[in-house]
Amino acid sequence: MDSRFKTNPQLRRALCYGNVARQQERSPSVIVIGGGMAGIAAARALQDASFQVVLLESRERLGGRIHTDYSFGFPVDLGASWLHGVCKENPLAPLIGKLGLPLYRTSEDNSVLYDHDLESYALFDMDGNQVPLELVTEVGKLFERVLEETNKVRQEFSEDMSILRALSIVFERKPEFRLEGLAHKVLQWYLCRMEGWFAADSDTISLKNWDQEVLLPGGHGLMVRGYLPVIHTLAKGIDIRLGHRVKKIVRRYNEVKVTTENGETFVADAAIVAVPLGVLKANIIEFEPKLPDWKEAAITDLGVGIENKIILHFENVFWPNVEFLGVVAETSYGCSYFLNLHKAAGHPVLVYMPAGQLAKDIEKMSDEAAANFAFTQLKKILPDASSPIQYLVSRWGTDINSLGSYSYDAVQKPHDLYERLRVPVDNLFFAGEATSMLYMGSVHGAFSTGMMAAEDCRMRVLERYGEIDLLQTALGEEASAVPLQISRL
Numbered sequence: 001m002d003s004r005f006k007t008n009p010q011l012r013r014a015l016c017y018g019n020v021a022r023q024q025e026r027s028p029s030v031i032v033i034g035g036g037m038a039g040i041a042a043a044r045a046l047q048d049a050s051f052q053v054v055l056l057e058s059r060e061r062l063g064g065r066i067h068t069d070y071s072f073g074f075p076v077d078l079g080a081s082w083l084h085g086v087c088k089e090n091p092l093a094p095l096i097g098k099l100g101l102p103l104y105r106t107s108e109d110n111s112v113l114y115d116h117d118l119e120s121y122a123l124f125d126m127d128g129n130q131v132p133l134e135l136v137t138e139v140g141k142l143f144e145r146v147l148e149e150t151n152k153v154r155q156e157f158s159e160d161m162s163i164l165r166a167l168s169i170v171f172e173r174k175p176e177f178r179l180e181g182l183a184h185k186v187l188q189w190y191l192c193r194m195e196g197w198f199a200a201d202s203d204t205i206s207l208k209n210w211d212q213e214v215l216l217p218g219g220h221g222l223m224v225r226g227y228l229p230v231i232h233t234l235a236k237g238i239d240i241r242l243g244h245r246v247k248k249i250v251r252r253y254n255e256v257k258v259t260t261e262n263g264e265t266f267v268a269d270a271a272i273v274a275v276p277l278g279v280l281k282a283n284i285i286e287f288e289p290k291l292p293d294w295k296e297a298a299i300t301d302l303g304v305g306i307e308n309k310i311i312l313h314f315e316n317v318f319w320p321n322v323e324f325l326g327v328v329a330e331t332s333y334g335c336s337y338f339l340n341l342h343k344a345a346g347h348p349v350l351v352y353m354p355a356g357q358l359a360k361d362i363e364k365m366s367d368e369a370a371a372n373f374a375f376t377q378l379k380k381i382l383p384d385a386s387s388p389i390q391y392l393v394s395r396w397g398t399d400i401n402s403l404g405s406y407s408y409d410a411v412q413k414p415h416d417l418y419e420r421l422r423v424p425v426d427n428l429f430f431a432g433e434a435t436s437m438l439y440m441g442s443v444h445g446a447f448s449t450g451m452m453a454a455e456d457c458r459m460r461v462l463e464r465y466g467e468i469d470l471l472q473t474a475l476g477e478e479a480s481a482v483p484l485q486i487s488r489l
Contacts, residue, residue: 027052028461029268031258033246033285036064037080037231038431039274041450044234049321049458050399054266055238056258058245058401062235064403065276066443068226069392070220073354074347075226078394079309079405080443084105085148085216085221085403090443091451092230096223099233104220104344120323123189124381131186131328139179139186146170146177154207155360160412163210164202167191185328185335192335192355198408198441199268199305201356202332209409214438224345229442243388252426254464264319269461270427272453277421277434278302278403291425298420302434303410306397310361310374313390314348319382327381333358336377352377360397407434422449423474427460429453 028051032043035057045263047053053236067078079450083092086105096103128452150166170179179187191202198205246263250257251273256271277284279297290296319325325338336358341349348486352374354362363371371391377386396405409415424434432446439445 002096007426021223027465028465029053029270030457030461031056031256031266031268031271032269033242033249033258034064034274034276034432035059035062035152035235035242036274036432037066037227037446038062038278038433038435038450038453039272040231040234040238041447042274042431042454043240045451045454046458047238049454051461052268052270053238055240056244056246056260056266057155057240057242061238062242063228063231065396065405066227067394068228070309070321070388071392072347072349073462074345075339076227076311076347076351076392077223077226077309078311078392079396081223081228083221083444084439084442085218085444086221087216087218090216090444091222095230099229099231102224104224105219105221105243106344108218114297121326122320122322123186123326123388124322125182125185125328125330126380128383131182132334134188135183139183140178140190142177143187143190146174149174149177150207152187159206160206162203162411162429163194163205163207166207168201182328187329188330188332189335189337193331193333193337196337196353196355199355199359199405200289200303200408204303204410206409206411206413208379209413209415212409212415213440216439216444223438224342238425238447240391242310246275246285248288249428250288251426254428256427257309267431270457270465272287272429272431272450272457273432274450274453276402276404276432277302277407278397279401282403284400287428294420295423295425301410301413302417302421303408303413304434305356305406305408306359306363307353307405308396310352310370310393310394310395311352311363311392312352312371312374312378314386314388316386317348318385319350325378325381327377337402338378350378363395363397365445367391408441422452424453424456424460427457429457429460 025305029048030051030053032039032053032055035055039055040062043053043055065079066076069078082104083096085089086103087093091265098446121453123136127133146167149170150163150266154167195202214343247260247261248257248259251455255267255269258266258271277299319340321343324338327336329335337353339351339353341347341351362373365373370389370393375388418437419434422430422432431449433441435449436445439448
C-alpha cells in the first residue's frame with residue numbers, strides 16, 4: 001500500500017490525541033471508522049469540504065468487502081464485483097465513467113432473478129447432461145408466476161412469513177405448479193439464484209419485504225478491471241491508518257473520542273461509523289454511552305447474509321462460451337453456479353459462488369478443501385475438466401472484519417430498520433449498505449450513504465462552528481456527463 005494512505009503528519013498532529021491540549025483554533029474535524037466504499041466516500045466528501053479527516057481501517061488494506069486481488073497477474077474481485085443499475089441514475093456511474101473503467105453488461109434488465117440473461121446460461125444435471133434452453137426458459141416463467149402468487153399470500157396474511165413458507169402455500173393451492181424430474185431441479189436452481197441475491201436461505205428471507213429494494217434501470221454490469229481503482233481514487237490524499245481496529249467510541253456533545261486496539265486515541269468534532277453490519281452485531285466496538293435501544297434493535301434485527309467466492313484459475317478454457325454455468329439438483333442447497341470470467345474479461349477463470357447455509361458450511365473447510373469442493377461440482381457437469389493451477393477463497397462470514405457479506409430483510413422484521421441504522425446519534429453518524437433503505441446490499445448503496453452521512457456530519461459540525469456556507473465537493477455535477485464504457489461480447 002502506498003505510504004500516503006497511511007500517514008499525514010499535519011493531520012496526525014491535529015487528530016491524534018494523547019495528553020496534548022485541544023487546539024482552540026482549527027478546522028472542523030471528523031474520524032471515519034471503516035475503509036470500505038461508504039467510509040472512503042464519506043472521508044473524500046468531508047476532506048473536499050475542508051474538514052480535517054482521519055480514517056481508521058482494521059485491515060491492512062483498503063476496500064472492506066471490496067477486495068480486488070492481483071495474485072493471478074490480473075484483477076479478480078473476491079467481494080463486490082457488479083454495478084447493479086448501469087445508468088446515469090446510479091450514484092457511482094459518474095465516477096466510474098470519469099475513470100474510464102469498462103463494464104461488461106451481464107443483463108439488460110433489472111431482475112432479482114435474472115442478473116444474467118437466460119441465453120447466457122448453460123445448466124447441467126449431475127450427470128453432465130445440459131438442460132435444454134427451452135426448459136430453462138419455461139421453468140423460469142413458471143417461477144415468476146409462483147412469485148406472483150406469493151404476493152397474493154402476502155396480501156392475505158397480516159403476519160410476515162418466510163419466502164419458503166409462502167412458496168409451500170402456493171404449491172399447496174396450485175398443485176399444477178408442482179414439477180417433477182429435471183424441471184423440478186431447474187426450479188430449485190432458480191430458487192438458489194434468488195437466495196444468492198440475498199446471500200441467505202429462503203427460510204430466513206421476509207416475504208413482506210424481499211422486493212423493497214429499488215432496482216435501477218440498465219441491467220447489471222461487471223467491473224472488468226475490478227472495484228479497487230474506484231476505492232484508490234477516492235482515497236487519494238486522505239490520512240488513512242491501516243491496521244487500526246476500533247475498540248471504543250466515546251461521544252460527548254462537542255467531541256468524539258475513538259480508541260483503537262493498539263492503544264491509540266483520536267479526538268474529533270464528530271465520527272462516521274462505516275463498519276459492516278456483522279461487526280456491529282458482534283459488539284466488537286464499545287459505545288459510551290451505549291447506543292439508544294432503537295439503534296441497538298436495528299442492529300440486532302437486520303439480517304446479514306453470506307455469499308463467498310471460490311476463484312479457480314485454469315491453464316486453458318475448456319467450458320462453453322456462456323456467462324454462467326449452473327448445476328441443477330433436487331434442492332436449492334444442492335444447486336450451484338459458476339461465473340465465467342473468460343467471456344467477460346478474457347481470463348481463464350471460473351468463479352464458484354455459494355451463498356447462505358452452503359457458504360457457511362464451506363467456510364468450515366480449509367482453502368484447499370473448499371477449492372476441491374468447487375472443482376468437484378465442476379467435474380460433475382464437465383467430466384473432462386482440467387485441474388486449476390491457482391485458486392482463491394473468500395471467507396466473508398468468519399472474517400473478523402466483516403462477519404457477513406451484506407444485509408437483507410429477515411422474517412417478521414420491519415423494512416425501516418435500514419433507516420433506523422442510518423439515523424445519527426448526536427455527533428455520531430452511520431453509513432454502509434445496511435443503512436440504505438433503497439439500495440441495501442449494493443456498492444452504490446454504500447457509496448450513497450457515505451455521501452449522505454458526510455453531508456449530515458458537515459451540516460451538524462458547521463452549525464456548531466457557526467458557518468453556513470455550502471462547500472463544493474470534488475464529485476460535482478460536471479462528472480455526470482462522462483459516459484460509461486460498456487461492452488457485450
